[in-house]
Amino acid sequence: MRSAHPQNGGETPYQIPTHPNFQSTVSLRKLRRFNYLILIFRVATxxxxxxxxxxxxxxxxxxxxxxxxxxxxxxxxxxxxxxxIVAIYSLFEMVASVWEISRGSTLFSEVLQVWFDFSHDQVFAYLLLSADSAGTALARVLKGMDTCTAWSAFCIETDISIALGFVGFLFLGFSSVLSGFRVACFVIKGSRFHL
Amino acid sequence: MRSAHPQNGGETPYQIPTHPNFQSTVSLRKLRRFNYLILIFRVATxxxxxxxxxxxxxxxxxxxxxxxxxxxxxxxxxxxxxxxIVAIYSLFEMVASVWEISRGSTLFSEVLQVWFDFSHDQVFAYLLLSADSAGTALARVLKGMDTCTAWSAFCIETDISIALGFVGFLFLGFSSVLSGFRVACFVIKGSRFHL
Structure with missing residues (x-):
């Protein structure tokens, strides 16, 4: 599928392929787009x-x-x-993402960064989903009791909060797909760049 | 990192690299171990x-x-x-896994199989975690009410059921990491084999 300059990909694992020049420019543009996409998901999360x-x-x-x-x-x-936790983590990842876009290198060493991103994305996505599901179950129980009759504003606000949490989970899930792809690139090719 | 016969990896995307012979034997053995690991996780799930x-x-x-x-x-x-749902899906995946180990090819076409496995692993892992978290929240609410005083056996059995669900989620999560790796291999190298 991707037979272009395999020698280069094998021998300089921590570099973007730099020749021929045209290919390199295309790769860099795609990489930049990939990084911007990650940043957008981080901001949304x-x-x-x-x-x-x-x-x-x-x-x-x-x-x-x-x-x-x-x-x-x-x-x-x-x-x-x-x-x-997810808000603080996303803020940190936004900084890391901006750093990578502006300087072209990762905040930590590459191996640490890709594994850190992927593992935390996964764990926090599951944590957030778990919390929001538990919240939903409780909210449903409260609806069947007197609490929501007497304090309807409370129930509506918790519902909105839980719904927003699910939206955050969705964006974090998208981020984790992208960071998982970077880990796989790193494991297979020795570089986070797939291009 | 992995500079051995890149030409082969590029030109025959649906084949295990077959030369030199020694490399091929090692690859096949590793691949077999990888497939057995997936099968074990499927059975456990x-x-x-x-x-x-x-x-x-x-x-x-x-x-x-x-x-x-x-x-x-x-x-x-x-x-x-x-x-x-997860039990039925795991049963199907066990069959697909045994098929792949015994025949050396996937049940569906390769591209369909890797994406099918990964997407369903992800969705069902999230589904199972979500259900079990909701179950846990409800179980905790019941413990604070009369239900668990009058019917303690009911509460203990639901607790055990939920705990087993979490164990299933854990194994499904491991499976999804492996199937995610296969998808990444397929996207990057044009083959589900990383070896």
Missing amino acids: FSSSLASFVFMLTTSRDSDPSSPRWYHFDAFRLVVGANA | FSSSLASFVFMLTTSRDSDPSSPRWYHFDAFRLVVGANA
Whole structure:
């Protein structure tokens, strides 16, 4: 499939193929597009999980002491925690991504960076999905009880927060596909560049 | 990293490299080991999810009509459904895996097989985790209510079922890493063999 200059790909594993010049320019442009795509997913993940986190926190702004609070429920605490972790991680990955686009090299060493990105994407995607599913189950139980009749705003806000968490999970899932592809490139070809 | 006979890898994308003979024998042995590893994960996933499915169904063997049933709870229905789907899928994948080990070729065409395996592994892993997380949240809510005081056997059995579901998810996750690697090999080298 990809028979062009295999010698180069084999002998200089940490370099983008640099000859012939035309091929190199095309590769660089594709690589740049790939990196921008990752950055877009990182920004989308960050926005969604931050919004989810903030929405869940604002459910407790009611000054009435008898109103339900998110921290009274295990699953909602998990939603808040998971979204906070994912937001912080996405912020870091945004910095790493901008660094890579502007300087052409990874923030850590290449082997560490590709494995770090992929493993964290995977673990945090599962964590976020798990938290949001638990949150959904609890929200459904609350709907069947008096809580949502008396405090409908609370239930609506937690629903929105959980929905935003699922959106964040979706973008994180896309990121993990791309970072998984980079790991596979690295394992197979000795370089994160597939082009 | 992997500079041996790149011409061959480029020109015969659907074949294992066949020369020199020594290299080919080592490759075949490694490939066989890789396929056996996938088969082991498939069997483990099948056993766990089938056990989880059966455990959840047996919670309703009590003839007392007032006892709780798994199908009265959304999240437990989801656990049963997800585990049934994963068990059936794993059974099919076991057949596909045995076929590949015994005949040396994939059940479908190669491109279809690698993408089918990877996409279904990913989707079903997320489905199973989501169902089990929802089940866990519900189980925790039930523990805080009268249900688990009056019907402790029901709660213990649902806990075991959910735990088995998580074990199934773990093995499915491992399978998805391996099938993801095969997809990446296919995209990069035009063959599911990385060796």
